[in-house]
Amino acid sequence: MLPQLEIADTVRRTVAPGITQKHKAEFGQFLTPSSVARFMASLFPASTVRTCRLLDAGAGVGALSCAFLDRWVAGGFGFDAVEATAYEIDDNLRGHLAQHLGGYQGVTPRIIAGDYIELATADDLFATKQPSGYTHAILNPPYKKINRNSAHRLALRRVGIETVNLYSAFVALAVAQAAPGGQIVAIIPRSFCNGPYYRPFRDFILKRAAVRHMHLFESRSKAFKDDEVLQENIIIRLERDSQQRGVTVSTSTDDTFTDLVTHGHPFERIVFPNDPEQFIHVPTSPEKNAIELSPAIRCTLADQGIKVSTGPVVDFRLKEHLREMPGEGTIPLLYPGHFSGAGTTWPVEDMKKPNAIERNADTEKWLYPSGFYCVVRRFSSKEEKRRIVASVVEPSAFGDAPVLGFENHLNVFHENKRGLPEALARGLAVFLNTTAVDENFRRFNGHTQVNATDLKLMKYPSREILIELGEWAMQQGARTQDQIDAKLGTLTE
Structure with missing residues (x-):
């Protein structure tokens, strides 16, 4: 029998061409290829929890959840059971999602129809200020700007999240909903790493989570090549309420991961000490370059x-x-x-x-x-x-x-x-x-x-x-x- 991920990927390839550009623009969603989903699932560390509470917000046809659950079925995790919560706003995809998550024994699927931002900001966790219970989250969130005075922007602001795009809102909410030690793996545009508009988002996640892993695709167009996405994407793993230590940075040319290269870096090379903007750097080699090494390049404008x-x-x-x-x-x-x-x-x-x-x-x-x-x-x-x-x-x-x-x-x-x-x-x-x-x-x-x-x-x-x-x-x-x-x-x- 085929793993559920392969079944979900077959559906993705069938469904994706029929999604109009107007529809994609409305939802800002691009379905995750199986190779990317499998790699993202591989980034989660071993876990001692008995019951995994998995979040997949903006789940599409369920490729990410299936990649995670296939790893569990193959012995990659020691959970006794999994409670999988998947949010999907698109009526056309939820039937496929329910069918794919329903194909696992030991999994209790909870398919939620609706707007993740609207529903999550109404969660009791923000009223009690206590983290909710997701032990793992795996996300390919939608990519779309949030207007200044939109319902999304106001709802997020009420719970202390100030950001300008759906993708950063989804990640911030997933971090907020994670249990202490909870693992969040997301594939998102790299634009959050710098610039003033994403400064509040960087502050939010760095205050609540440690950066554990970042993966960079050297080709802009290969992570979602079927959808002709040219935005440069990064895969990031965050760990809720944990002390920041070294960060693993990996690179590959494309989504085949055949030339995967991995290096470790001290956090000081990722976010420079005393940088008020908290820019997130992604060094692609262990060697410092000439700018970092030169004692003559130390001045500000x-x-x-x-x-x-x-x-x-x-x-x-x-x-x-x-x-x-x-x-x-x-x-x-x-x-x-x-x-x-x-x-x-x-x-x-x-x-x-x-x-x-x-x-x-x-x-x-x-x-x-x-x-x-x-x-x-x-x-x-x-x-x-x-x-x-x-x-x-x-x-x-x-x-x-x-x-x-x-x-x-x-x-x-x-x-x-x-x-x-x-x-x-x-x-x-x-x-x-x-x-x-x-x-x-x-x-x-x-x-x-x-x-x-x-x-x-x-x-x-x-x-x-x-x-x-x-x-x-x-x-x-x-x-x-x-x-x-x-x-x-x-x-x-």
Whole structure:
């Protein structure tokens, strides 16, 4: 007889193609392939509990629960019995779910029709402040933004959970509902690891649980390839009310796990001590990279009087003032398309973006004085090798323009909204364009967006060293990536 997981996976492959994109968007749910489900079930440690109380929220057709229960049936756990609670909002999937969970002896299935957030936030555990009894939770939660004043956001807020996406809400609730020592394994987008919007979620889980294991797929598109999901995903195992110790980090190219590599790391490499944002880093090798090792890279931007801000010109809000090409009464408006490895090119004809903005009473407060700035694109494409791409704004490219407009898709390094000394701007760009910076950045950033907050919290060389780097760059002219990377290795305190 086939294991229930294989039966569930056959159903998944049959059902998934018939789910419309509109339906997926409504529920934010992508069904878990059997290979991923089996790997997630393998991450649970041995347990001494006699009765397992299993939670599967957003259970779909039951692949995750089946993977867990198949491991139990094969002798992977010593439970006498399992109480399996599975939430599923989709009427079209619950029949399959009930059939799959009902195929096990010794399992008491409880299929709950409805909205997990709505039902869980009404749970008595939040009234009594006592953890409920789930000993294990296995989750592939839905991925969908939660609107600021939606019923979900308000319900979560009432129980002390502040978050912006269904997936992080599901994980926070599962942690809250776990018994002391309870194990939670979830596959979720990696976007929670950094950025201000997920800071309350990071605070919530790190206060209540220890991170035990993280698995990273090196290919963005392979974990849910049948559904063409391109979000970078991570599998994480959390342990409720436990002391944080070392963390296991594993990687594989895709969901076959044929090239699985595993390393252990001290927690200090995962969440840096004294990091107020509690960014979660995912180092993919035991060796520290050049950024961690260099004694010359220990400064913050604030130490050096440098600030970084998102470009203040939001074009759609100032649409009536935008001009395709420069003319009388306009000043340069800069987009990422104006920058390349060769420097600043302005104006750019046929760019499909305006090159200029009128200078008037409505736009004046969004403009910066002309000068040298370092800029970093906020978005890179998934195909690009580099996440961080830095360029130098060269005022000579704009003639005698007294002020500049920086569009919202750029991050701008400045000194109190004024330009930087030329050598400092060029030194910042050299440093930010090193391979080591890009590798280090990817350890906590799992999506294509580079936020000003991310750049603000990075460590940099001192102002003096950055100026030296800039002077070196000005003498070198055109530089290869190898030359830039080699120069980083020569930095001393």
